[in-house]
Amino acid sequence: MSGRECKPDRAQPLKKMKRLLLALALLATTVFGQGSLTPARLLQPSTDSWPTYNGDYSGRRFSTLSKVNANNINSLSLAWVFRAVTGTNLNATIKSTPLVVNGVMYFTVPDHVWAIDARTSRQIWHYSWQSQGGDHIGNRGVGILGNWLFFETPDCHLVSLDLKEGKERWRQKICDLNQYYFASVAPVIVKNHVIVGVSGDDLDIPGYLQARSPETGELQWQWNASPKPGEPGSETWPNAEAMLHGGGMTWVPSTYDPDLNLLYLGTGNPQPVIAGKGRKGDNLFTESIVALNADTGKLAWHFQPSPHDTHDWDAVQTPVLFDGEVNGQPRKLLAQASRNGWFFVLDRTNGKNIITSEYVKTNWTSGLDSKGQPIPSPAKEPQLDGALVSPNQGGAANWHPPSFSPETGLFYVNSTRAFSVYYIFDDDEKPQGWGGNDRSGFSEGMMQAIDYKTGKVRWSHKWEGAIGRFGVLSTAGNLVFTGDPANNFVALNARTGEPLWHANLGAPQSNGPITFELDGSQYVVTAAGDTLFSFVMLTR
């Protein structure tokens, strides 16, 4: 597609800064009404809001609210229930994390956006997109700036709506449906950039991340997940064609450090997915954590959790940002619990590895390389007669957001330990697409609380069920909210993992929970299937 030709902005820094300040000033005077979500407010989110996919730029999904806490959690009551009725038979599971701005909640399912009253769930507006196709597997939600809302559609569009009435402002094509791309990511707003990713691994297509103008949707810059011949990283591919068709989708929202002006992104699997013999090498920058300049898209550094992956273990899990101590020294850190079963702590200023550890037991590595990256064992690559591998294709973690509490120093990730047999189905010299798959068997789910200083699991709470793929929220109330395999929305003691409270939602919890405070009352909201559930600790 033509956007792939776009070069990063190489204007001189001073000139760029002047332009940015001018743009922000124009935005502030012409766009942002009183109380609207400005770039400044995005840097300091208030507790009466949940203004971005992760609540803030860090990806921690930690709230300082504590009116709901480990001592009073059993007084939490149901505030309201809202069912997302689309009028179609397409997937209406709410995988989006709702945003809350000025008392209004905004959320999505594929092709649909709702604005509802966060206090009562009264519908304010509902926008429905007429789709031309694309994988309707899920949508992660919206991004908001000023009076504008942004979301992606399965048929490859970025759409902007007016926040007040849900009327369409503009639409821009961001990928090519004919190549089986689709779009599902919640846009991330950074300054005057709308950061959008793309999805799709049916065909051998390249992944990329884009920044687009909030005013018009025009392309500002594009970062490509695979290099061109001669560029850094190209030495990890056998030839230009493999690079051009190398995958690396960008299907989970990135995090952002405003001081470093770096976006942090996890990238998806290389292509072909399972049959990897046509792409020998590490296949950068697939299955990588990358740091990109937010204004240019230029790569600052990379770290690769799964070099030369052949198991569909996208490393897209949220790169969570926090400041901590390592060997007594303050450090700017980034942590990821990756789909491949390994936990990484990096120095987010330069990508240097600090910790690599297993957070569930795996069997696919032969050790770590000098950069702290797991070395894949050739015997555990998919085989014609099968290889018994753990984790399975679904992974030890998947897209479901984790959480980090600065109060406990623990990284919470709902996890699955699973085995499957990986097969090569297509032993052609030039496999394409998938070329194989796994056949799954046993699995068990658990919540893992990982000490970032050691990489060790401080406590593990095993679920009574096979799956641990549920979003997580931690709070200053010494609580961790998440789902369990029995359709419960659960609160655990953040320090011990003890189950404290639950509500059976009748379907698996399906998104990242959020919390906010309105009128002095703390709300906790999550989704199960096509329904949002809001719980509240009412003030008297």
Next chain:
Amino acid sequence: MKILLLLMVMRLGVQAPAGQRAPVLAAPGPGDKQTVDAAAADRGKTTYLAECITCHGPKARGTDMGADLIRSLLVLRDRFGNELLPFLRKGHPTQSKTPSAALTQAQVADLSHFLKQRFADTLRSSPTYRVQDVLTGNVKAGAEYFNGAGKCNSCHSPTGDLAGIGKKYDPPTLQQRFLFPQRTKPITITVTPGSGPSVSGTLVRIDDFNVSLRDSSGEYRAWKRTRDLKIDRSDPLATHVELLDRYTDKNMHDVVAYLESLK
């Protein structure tokens, strides 16, 4: 986009079969994707073998002499020949030296079906994907593991529950069922409340907060899980789960070879 496609189809006189025009939204890819007509693809194969295979390869994945047609944007955009036909009418080398423009509209539409079929071969949902030969292990080594390190013979017998197992399942199924046996016997539990007698039965449901069972009389019993409530459980598959951490791939293939020999 639909209108544009319709105009292109009308211009070229290429007709999309009835029923192909409504967007199909429940699957990946464009809603107006071309559904392969197997008979047309067979006819297209004849044309492909005669005119294209030398340069584009047996699976249309390209060679040093010709482009990969599975990854071709023109082919991906094509619907029933509406992109291929104008391309070929401009002139393109053929094996028989027949001018490509001489290919009829019907031949090109059939060729389109053949290429879409090859394209579908590569998808995650490919109908051509099959587990291949899993009988690569050693029967004798499998028997030794069965009766030795694996301790399989402590629960199973080649002349008892496993008699004829090699006839019952094909090898890929046998491999899957040996590693991950389906539950035939339920999990049983014994619940002991802080006060009151123990109750045993088959597990119905358990989470961190509640547990229920059905006792031998068929009665459903349920409890809130409290600190003084004790639960003991027996899972007939627990040993199989433990073995997953101990099997090597050689063990796995040897045991499958041994089980397959039990006919």
